Amino acid sequence: MSTQIFVNLTTTDLDRSKAFYTALGCEINPLFTDENAACVVWDEQVFFMVLTHEHFGQFTEKPLADPxxxxxxxxxxxxxxxxxxxxxxxxxxxxxxxxxxxxxxxxxxxxxxxxxxxxxxxxxxxxxxxxxxxxxxxxxxxxx
Missing domain, CATH: 3.10.180.10 (2,3-Dihydroxybiphenyl 1,2-Dioxygenase, domain 1)
Structure with missing residues (x-):
């Protein structure tokens, strides 16, 4: 099995982020997309998980940086x-x-x-x- 890369990014507007990344040519994987997160598919090995701030915050104890x-x-x-x-x-x-x-x-x-x-x-x-x-x-x- 080859390594897949999942990059987690935060967003304040999930719909806006999905529109941005699909405009770049990516697809959204509906199996891993809901009101908290969207799985942006670059290719078969590289994915962005775009997460709302609240959802992203569940995965770390550190404060979230404002990008x-x-x-x-x-x-x-x-x-x-x-x-x-x-x-x-x-x-x-x-x-x-x-x-x-x-x-x-x-x-x-x-x-x-x-x-x-x-x-x-x-x-x-x-x-x-x-x-x-x-x-x-x-x-x-x-x-x-």
Whole structure:
């Protein structure tokens, strides 16, 4: 069995979050979705559990961070191309997301950052396959 990743995020508006993530191309798994949580399916291995603040609070004794004012985690997801990175951001911005900084282009890697409507930070990136296999220095030396 391969490892699956479940990222838990908080939301103040579950319906708004479901609309945002479906606009990015995700599906909602109805078997694990109710009035407290939504299971956002990125692919067969990666899922976001978007939880209301009250529901999320049941899983920790720590105070919840407000993602509009505090960064606790940046979730980075790869895309198949630079165009896919851009298309994902365009869809997310149209669905209420916010791009807090300019795109980052390192030659071997291109990334863009978006905050979902609750302020959770997502980064979408494309990395050249040669750089992923050989490391960025090798890629930059070969493409100088």
């Amino acid at each position: 509009t004012t505090s960064a606790q985690v940046i979730v980075a997801l790869s895309r198949d191309s630079r165009d896919d990175v851009d298309a994902t951001l365009v869809a997310g911005l149209a669905a209420g997301g916010r791009e807090p900084r300019e795109p980052q282009d390192y030659g071997f890697m291109y990334s863009r950052t978006i905050e979902d409507p609750d302020g959770n930070i997502l980064e979408f990136l494309y990395m050249d396959p040669a750089a992923a296999e050989q490391g960025p220095e090798s890629y930059l030396a070969d493409n100088a």
